[in-house]
Amino acid sequence: xxxxxxxxxxxxxxxxxxxxxxxxxxxxxxxxxxxxxxxxxxxxxxxxxxxxxxxxxxxxxxxxxxxxxxxxxxxxxxxxxxxxxxxxxxxxxxxxxxxxxxxxxxxxxxxxxxxxxxxxxxxxxxxxxxxxxxxxxxxxxxxxxxxxxxxxxxxxxxxxxxxxxxxxxxxxxxxxxxxxxxxxxxxxxxxxxxxxxxxxxxxxxxxxxxxxxxxxxxxxxxxxxxxxxxxxxxxxxxxxxxxxxxxxxxxxxxxxxxxxxxxxxxxx
Amino acid sequence: xxxxxxxxxxxxxxxxxxxxxxxxxxxxxxxxxxxxxxxxxxxxxxxxxxxxxxxxxxxxxxxxxxxxxxxxxxxxxxxxxxxxxxxxxxxxxxxxxxxxxxxxxxxxxxxxxxxxxxxxxxxxxxxxxxxxxxxxxxxxxxxxxxxxxxxxxxxxxxxxxxxxxxxxxxxxxxxxxxxxxxxxxxxxxxxxxxxxxxxxxxxxxxxxxxxxxxxxxxxxxxxxxxxxxxxxxxxxxxxxxxxxxxxxxxxxxxxxxxxxxx
Numbered sequence: 001x002x003x004x005x006x007x008x009x010x011x012x013x014x015x016x017x018x019x020x021x022x023x024x025x026x027x028x029x030x031x032x033x034x035x036x037x038x039x040x041x042x043x044x045x046x047x048x049x050x051x052x053x054x055x056x057x058x059x060x061x062x063x064x065x066x067x068x069x070x071x072x073x074x075x076x077x078x079x080x081x082x083x084x085x086x087x088x089x090x091x092x093x094x095x096x097x098x099x100x101x102x103x104x105x106x107x108x109x110x111x112x113x114x115x116x117x118x119x120x121x122x123x124x125x126x127x128x129x130x131x132x133x134x135x136x137x138x139x140x141x142x143x144x145x146x147x148x149x150x151x152x153x154x155x156x157x158x159x160x161x162x163x164x165x166x167x168x169x170x171x172x173x174x175x176x177x178x179x180x181x182x183x184x185x186x187x188x189x190x191x192x193x194x195x196x197x198x199x200x201x202x203x204x205x206x207x208x209x210x211x212x213x214x215x216x217x218x219x220x221x222x223x224x225x226x227x228x229x230x231x232x233x234x235x236x237x238x239x240x241x242x243x244x245x246x247x248x249x250x251x252x253x254x255x256x257x258x259x260x261x262x263x264x265x266x267x268x
Numbered sequence: 269x270x271x272x273x274x275x276x277x278x279x280x281x282x283x284x285x286x287x288x289x290x291x292x293x294x295x296x297x298x299x300x301x302x303x304x305x306x307x308x309x310x311x312x313x314x315x316x317x318x319x320x321x322x323x324x325x326x327x328x329x330x331x332x333x334x335x336x337x338x339x340x341x342x343x344x345x346x347x348x349x350x351x352x353x354x355x356x357x358x359x360x361x362x363x364x365x366x367x368x369x370x371x372x373x374x375x376x377x378x379x380x381x382x383x384x385x386x387x388x389x390x391x392x393x394x395x396x397x398x399x400x401x402x403x404x405x406x407x408x409x410x411x412x413x414x415x416x417x418x419x420x421x422x423x424x425x426x427x428x429x430x431x432x433x434x435x436x437x438x439x440x441x442x443x444x445x446x447x448x449x450x451x452x453x454x455x456x457x458x459x460x461x462x463x464x465x466x467x468x469x470x471x472x473x474x475x476x477x478x479x480x481x482x483x484x485x486x487x488x489x490x491x492x493x494x495x496x497x498x499x500x501x502x503x504x505x506x507x508x509x510x511x512x513x514x515x516x517x518x519x520x521x522x523x524x525x526x527x528x529x530x
Contacts, residue, residue, distance in 0.1 A: 033442050103435055126434035166394035166403060166433045167371055170278060177301030
């Protein structure tokens with residue numbers, strides 16, 4: 001049976017189509033105020049590429065910030081549930097799945113059978129989310145995707161003492177004034193986010209393989225900083241930003257709480 | 269005899285110069301990364317209008333978050349102590365002070381002598397600070413000074429569910445696109461801030477008179493809403509932003525007086 005998972009994040013909307021064994025295709029677009037339209041457009045795009053007719057995907061699950069606005073989704077599921085299922089499907093050995101999104105971050109500890117044992121989440125404060133890095137990129141006047149490489153190139157890091165993403169602006173400006181390099185400031189920014197993320201990991205108590213998903217997982221410096229703090233190298237699957245949508249598509253296949261059998265990972 | 273108080277806040281730097289009786293000069297400038305080092309030239313500018321030069325100032329007290337790096341200050345005093353002192357001088361009946369600056373917010377209990385008894389401060393999170401208003405004013409495209417008056421024209425204040433300034437800003441952007449009037453947005457931001465500061469005030473314990481100082485004192489939308497929420501009047505000094513610098517200058521004047529009597 002074909003199913004679709006749609007993850008309406010605060011920054012981007014991701015849709016994937018799943019056949020119970022593999023992910024057939026996926027598409028991401030920038031979220032709109034109208035989550036329903038964004039979800040429809042993202043799914044339509046995937047189905048067009050796959051040559052699927054309207055109505056040929058019978059089971060659709062929506063997740064993410066705008067999940068309740070998706071009129072055509074049969075079910076909704078929480079981000080933590082979908083991120084953990086998707087993370088586990090991409091990396092079957094996952095013990096803890098960490099999802100770093102644009103405006104939220106969560107750590108989910110899994111039982112050996114893949115069920116959720118414990119979860120911790122931050123969706124109240126921009127510290128420890130992609131928004132912090134996004135704002136820092138604005139203050140540093142560099143593109144968002146440059147922050148990771150710049151941070152990796154830094155020798156040491158500048159101290160970013162502000163927890164608040166808004167106050168970080170003056171912290172960064174005074175660091176620039178002090179003659180700190182963009183690289184070291186970028187490294188400080190990444191470290192600040194990693195510190196907040198690892199607090200969530202420690203709250204659930206990491207075990208087994210640590211898997212990073214969500215857009216934040218695309219930042220190589222963030223994965224490295226988390227490794228330095230927790231002492232475990234995180235596994236980052238290909239295209240980690242689709243993990244939560246994949247989890248939703250898996251949920252759509254299974255009405256009951258049981259998990260699907262692992263079918264090995266596939267890139268989107 | 270002239271003394272000066274210099275209050276280097278996160279957003280603005282305030283200078284106030286006193287003689288034995290009155291304020292002779294006062295100035296508010298934007299804080300720059302090098303303000304602390306340049307404090308002397310800022311002082312020189314502030315007093316040039318009354319034909320004074322920095323060496324005419326016998327004693328300087330620095331306060332505010334940038335106080336530690338002011339090279340020519342004789343002494344530094346915490347902003348809590350300075351605000352309590354400045355507000356008590358302006359309103360001797362003041363017992364509770366709410367001071368909201370650019371990047372912090374504090375609720376202070378003051379005794380009969382203008383000493384601070386207890387305080388609660390938020391300087392970790394932009395919610396409930398002046399920065400929250402700056403960010404939203406920029407987002408809806410109005411000058412900060414219009415925020416309060418505009419908020420009082422609201423018909424249906426927008427309910428802002430996020431505490432975080434970054435996320436609240438996203439809510440405001442979505443509201444703007446939906447056509448929510450700017451007045452309703454401004455009112456929603458004021459309401460959200462009042463929620464925060466009232467919590468802070470209740471934790472420190474509210475006793476009349478209540479005085480609101482700092483930049484927020486100029487936002488009528490917030491002041492009126494705090495009064496309505498608490499069911500008590502709030503007094504606002506004519507220059508609410510200068511209370512810290514005034515307190516610092518008063519400390520400077522006391523220091524000179526005690527030196528003379530020794």
